[in-house]
Amino acid sequence: MSEIRDINARLGALAKALPEVAGGFRQLAKGVHAGSRFTGAQKELLAAAFGVVRGCEDCIVYHLDAAKKQGAEREDLLELLGIAVEMGGGPAMVYAAKALSAFDAGN
Numbered sequence: 001m002s003e004i005r006d007i008n009a010r011l012g013a014l015a016k017a018l019p020e021v022a023g024g025f026r027q028l029a030k031g032v033h034a035g036s037r038f039t040g041a042q043k044e045l046l047a048a049a050f051g052v053v054r055g056c057e058d059c060i061v062y063h064l065d066a067a068k069k070q071g072a073e074r075e076d077l078l079e080l081l082g083i084a085v086e087m088g089g090g091p092a093m094v095y096a097a098k099a100l101s102a103f104d105a106g107n
Contacts, residue, residue: 003061004062004065007058007062016048024041040066041067041070041071041073041076042072044067044072045076045077045080045090046080047063048058048060048063048067048077048080048099049065049080049083049097051063051098052081052084052085052088052095052099053084053092053095055088055091055092057093058094058101060095060102061102064077064102064103068106077099078100081096081100
């Protein structure tokens with residue numbers, strides 16, 4: 001879990017350095033996570049899948065941590081990882097493997 005602490009520390013330092021940008025981003029995230037047809041866990045798994053396609057390891061770890069806290073299931077992640085690989089090709093395959101490993105390890 002030190003990986004998520006490191007990510008949060010980096011984000012906190014950036015938020016202190018760019019408070020208006022960070023505040024705007026928090027408002028954006030708040031709006032995205034407001035009520036909808038998707039659960040919080042589903043939204044976090046989708047965000048992790050986008051992280052796979054974009055090749056952002058910190059995004060994957062951050063959103064998988066949030067998804068697990070909200071009760072995400074491995075089978076749901078696997079379905080989204082398949083779509084991510086379809087859309088992202090070989091690089092997404094590598095990041096999908098990292099995402100599954102992180103989910104299974106609890107990170």
